[in-house]
Amino acid sequence: MVSAIEIEELNVSVAKNIKILNDIKLSLPSGKIIGFIGPSGAGKTTLIRSIVGSLKITSGRISVLGLPAGSKQLRNRVAYMTQELSVYPDLTIKENLNYFITMMGINKKSSENMLSDLLKTVELESKSNVLVSNLSSGQKQRVSLAISLIGSPELLVLDEPTVGLDPVLREKLWKLFKTLSEQGKTLIISSHSMDEASRCDYLVLVRNGKIIADQTPQNIMEQTGCTNIEDSFLELVGGKE
């Protein structure tokens, strides 16, 4: 198994030594959809921000695509979709995408094709000249996702990308995630929804800043003797307490 991410003895604490992540060790496969699953406040976003290098870690080592997390060389290779929308509400979809395309260093010649491809991928072609503030929350979410897809990154880190979306749109996004992983991209998707876990190729179950399991969904279910991830999670949590 080729690893996209290697984490060794990662600890993250905030003020007054409150531990958010506690001695994390992980080796995550490349070209797969990896789900970071756990309840709110478990430490998923902190783990994600440590991986993309936007958070100072207290101790440990994180290697992303063979380089230290947050390296300058990773800025074109790793895309990060934050939990907040992180788009400009007072710009149109097209203006948002064009700006971020330029920020990624993509030349003008390629940018037009890229813009139309992105709009097509997130099905917002007809709304390209609409201000983001006038879109529904699901549409805003798709604009944010489109920005993450700029420049064809090798690793996509998406923090709760499907939260608040209707089932039809969620289904479409998961199809898109599958397509991206079939193209060889690695996707990290955080969610607190257990029904999304079964769609992932690999799972990292997080609780109270610790990893309680990291396996394929099948292996986790086999080990716990359960028929679904939710029961497995509860079994693992029960076993720990």
Place this chain on the structure above:
Amino acid sequence: MSIIRTLSTSKRVLNQLKHDKRTLALIFIVPPILLTILKYVFDGQSRIFDSIAPMLLGIFPMIMMFLISSIITLRERSSGTLNRLMTMPISKSDFIFGYALAFSIIGLLQALLAAGVMLGLLKVPVVGGTIETLIIAVIASFLGTSLGLFTSAFAKSEFQAIQFMPAFIFPQLLVCGLFVARNNMSRLLQLFADVMPLSYSVDAMKQVANTSGWSSVLIKDIIVVLIFALIALVLGSFTIKRKE
């Protein structure tokens, strides 16, 4: 630093303002209206108005740009867009100078309108000429932008950002020489005024109003304002962090 990314950031900021017509209207219409009101406040005392109006042209752009840049940058920090940008190949200087350029352009347009009203309609005599007046107004707006970008790092909400105006700008306004000549103030206030950038911006405008050409005093005032602005920009860039 990349010129393309800096210019794109400026274009993006200007596009944001373009979609906010009410803010644009306030930026451009308020200074000429205030100047006109002041003209009639000093009705019959035109000498007082003629001495104050040029100084205000150095103050309005600074205050306006301070407010707008601090709020818009605070939004950038709190909405996650800055966080997202910092995971991309953009440098901090692309971001900071992109903002400074955008607001200097807005400052120039604002100064053009206000100076047009002041010199054309209100007939305020300015010995130094229109070009010099506009240059100093743009430098004042650049100063306001730089201070706004820097102070936005210390505000957690737009409400707090607005409070920085009475805390940070009003003391400068009181001692800059607009209300009372600085050499008539207490020694302590004079010393305070000497280290505040607005004093030099107002002095530069006074120079333009009363003397023609580029005197050494005027050039010194402009250089001091530019140094303050650049220091604030550099400090502002330190407040932008790729890792929190």
